[in-house]
Amino acid sequence: MGTASSMLTQYDIEEVQEHCDHLFSQQEIVSLYQRFCQLDRNAKGFISSDEFLSVPEFAMNPLSQRLLKMVDGINFKDFVAFLSAFSAKATAQHKIELIFKVYDSDRNGKVSFNDILEVLKDLSGSFMSDEQRERVLSQVLKEAGYTKDSSLTLDDFIKVLGQSELKMDVEIPVD
Amino acid sequence: MMRKTNPKSQSTELELDQPNIEDYLPSGHTIHQEPHGKLRLCDLLDISPTLSEAAGAIVDDSFLRCFKSIRSEPWNWNVYLFPLWCFGVVIRYLILFPARVLLLSFGWMIFLSAFIPVHLLLKRDNSVRKNIERCLVEMICGFFVASWTGVVKYHGPRPSMRPKQVFVANHTSMIDFIILEQMTAFAVIMQKHPGWVGLLQNTILESVGCIWFNRTEAKDREIVARKLREHVQGADNNPLLIFPEGTCVNNHYSVMFKKGAFELGCTVCPVAIKYNKIFVDAFWNSRKQSFTKHLLQLMTSWAVVCDVWYLEPQNQKPGETSIEFAERVREIISQRAGLKMVPWDGYLKYSRPSPKLREGKQRNFVESVLRRLEEK
Numbered sequence: 094m095g096t097a098s099s100m101l102t103q104y105d106i107e108e109v110q111e112h113c114d115h116l117f118s119q120q121e122i123v124s125l126y127q128r129f130c131q132l133d134r135n136a137k138g139f140i141s142s143d144e145f146l147s148v149p150e151f152a153m154n155p156l157s158q159r160l161l162k163m164v165d166g167i168n169f170k171d172f173v174a175f176l177s178a179f180s181a182k183a184t185a186q187h188k189i190e191l192i193f194k195v196y197d198s199d200r201n202g203k204v205s206f207n208d209i210l211e212v213l214k215d216l217s218g219s220f221m222s223d224e225q226r227e228r229v230l231s232q233v234l235k236e237a238g239y240t241k242d243s244s245l246t247l248d249d250f251i252k253v254l255g256q257s258e259l260k261m262d263v264e265i266p267v268d
Numbered sequence: 269m270m271r272k273t274n275p276k277s278q279s280t281e282l283e284l285d286q287p288n289i290e291d292y293l294p295s296g297h298t299i300h301q302e303p304h305g306k307l308r309l310c311d312l313l314d315i316s317p318t319l320s321e322a323a324g325a326i327v328d329d330s331f332l333r334c335f336k337s338i339r340s341e342p343w344n345w346n347v348y349l350f351p352l353w354c355f356g357v358v359i360r361y362l363i364l365f366p367a368r369v370l371l372l373s374f375g376w377m378i379f380l381s382a383f384i385p386v387h388l389l390l391k392r393d394n395s396v397r398k399n400i401e402r403c404l405v406e407m408i409c410g411f412f413v414a415s416w417t418g419v420v421k422y423h424g425p426r427p428s429m430r431p432k433q434v435f436v437a438n439h440t441s442m443i444d445f446i447i448l449e450q451m452t453a454f455a456v457i458m459q460k461h462p463g464w465v466g467l468l469q470n471t472i473l474e475s476v477g478c479i480w481f482n483r484t485e486a487k488d489r490e491i492v493a494r495k496l497r498e499h500v501q502g503a504d505n506n507p508l509l510i511f512p513e514g515t516c517v518n519n520h521y522s523v524m525f526k527k528g529a530f531e532l533g534c535t536v537c538p539v540a541i542k543y544n545k546i547f548v549d550a551f552w553n554s555r556k557q558s559f560t561k562h563l564l565q566l567m568t569s570w571a572v573v574c575d576v577w578y579l580e581p582q583n584q585k586p587g588e589t590s591i592e593f594a595e596r597v598r599e600i601i602s603q604r605a606g607l608k609m610v611p612w613d614g615y616l617k618y619s620r621p622s623p624k625l626r627e628g629k630q631r632n633f634v635e636s637v638l639r640r641l642e643e644k
Contacts (some may be wrong), residue, residue, distance in 0.1 A: 128327060131336065148332060149616045150325035153625040155633075156318050164326075179323045192315060212315065217637070218630035229641060230312065237309035253310045261316040263323045 375411030424578030441552035
């Protein structure tokens with residue numbers, strides 16, 4: 094029977110907990126490790142894109158390709174750190190930082206009009222034309238006080254998204 | 269909300285026609301309040317629902333759960349239970365296992381000494397030959413079941429040989445076929461396997477009228493569909509048994525049934541199989557074990573205990589599509605065998621989901637955005 098490649102020691106768990114700023118309990122980290130080993134088929138120590146895509150619910154998510162760029166080849170410590178943004182204990186700022194990272198694909202610290210358009214394209218698929226997307230985005234940007242040429246920074250994101258409650262929590266099933 | 273089949277689509281991709289997945293996914297993922305109010309920048313930038321769904325899928329998803337061998341609690345963990353368990357291991361491996369191997373070899377000897385002459389001497393269409401081969405196959409399956417100390421309880425009327433009927437069952441391991449075959453010589457539709465299993469398929473199983481398919485070949489589906497149709501027409505053919513899930517599932521869940529068995533215009537007789545896990549976990553995880561190893565594992569366990577229910581035959585209701593029919597029968601079987609239904613196609617084990625699956629989400633998103641744009 095295939096089991097986890099190695100059991101986590103108490104030291105390992107504490108190290109991972111440190112790395113994710115204690116956003117997960119020790120039990121949750123053990124659960125996540127079991128899940129990590131299930132996804133990491135040949136016990137390589139990291140999960141490849143292909144293995145993420147073997148989860149059909151993930152593969153059919155409109156943002157899966159963007160997320161794959163962030164998690165391809167991820168090891169366990171970073172896996173937990175990535176998911177920590179979805180912990181109920183994470184701050185709104187932490188969550189918004191992740192959202193910003195998803196938009197800012199070239200990692201230059203700024204999100205341009207085109208960056209937002211790209212994400213919109215993933216979310217809307219063939220159900221909206223490029224023209225429609227540009228029109229909608231320009232309109233809401235203007236109403237929020239920005240222009241087509243403005244680049245949004247993390248602070249802008251915090252200002253815009255920080256207003257309302259962000260529902261971005263995922264519960265880790267614990268046996 | 270069913271999608272209509274497109275009769276013109278000849279894709280090698282997975283079946284797109286399936287019931288609405290959103291109906292099955294756990295409510296925590298998809299039920300969030302329909303957003304109201306005029307569309308603002310924060311609404312457009314807020315991708316948190318989609319991100320949460322993706323993270324939720326990474327953490328736990330209903331598809332991989334179907335293929336996980338759920339380990340039961342080890343019970344041999346203290347001072348007196350452990351020696352007892354060791355004693356049990358000794359008995360199982362040193363007494364039961366050799367006895368079973370002897371029994372099985374004995375069974376094979378009888379089988380081959382009767383089967384080979386009959387197969388070679390009598391003509392192919394000879395009905396005497398067919399009857400003898402049928403009985404012999406039932407017998408060797410009986411020997412197999414005895415070699416695992418199989419305790420099988422059959423419920424419901426015994427299958428009869430009639431044209432225009434098809435049997436469908438949930439699938440946990442290849443031994444499902446052997447367990448059913450020991451009572452009635454079914455003609456099964458199976459994946460062609462390599463090795464000694466393939467040899468058996470070519471010789472013995474061929475004689476009861478089994479049909480082969482090849483998952484990897486694109487045109488294969490049409491050829492197989494034609495063979496199925498021909499088989500059910502013949503009054504003299506063995507009753508046809510199909511495992512519509514298309515792959516082995518861990519006996520706690522059921523994945524979607526392929527509609528092929530439900531489009532033949534026949535009566536469908538559902539069969540539910542449930543294994544008792546106290547004795548052994550009969551789930552064959554074909555990724556982790558070869559069939560030989562799986563059989564050896566069964567032969568060194570105490571027993572294989574299962575229930576088989578032959579349920580009431582079902583016909584396609586007027587106005588019901590094949591997919592709705594398949595789902596209805598799946599529900600009957602799942603209820604009887606205590607399985608949870610999941611909305612995934614078993615073949616997702618081997619290939620990626622079609623990009624069209626995400627169109628539902630995209631469409632909802634666009635509808636919501638455009639609607640809110642109009643609001644004041």
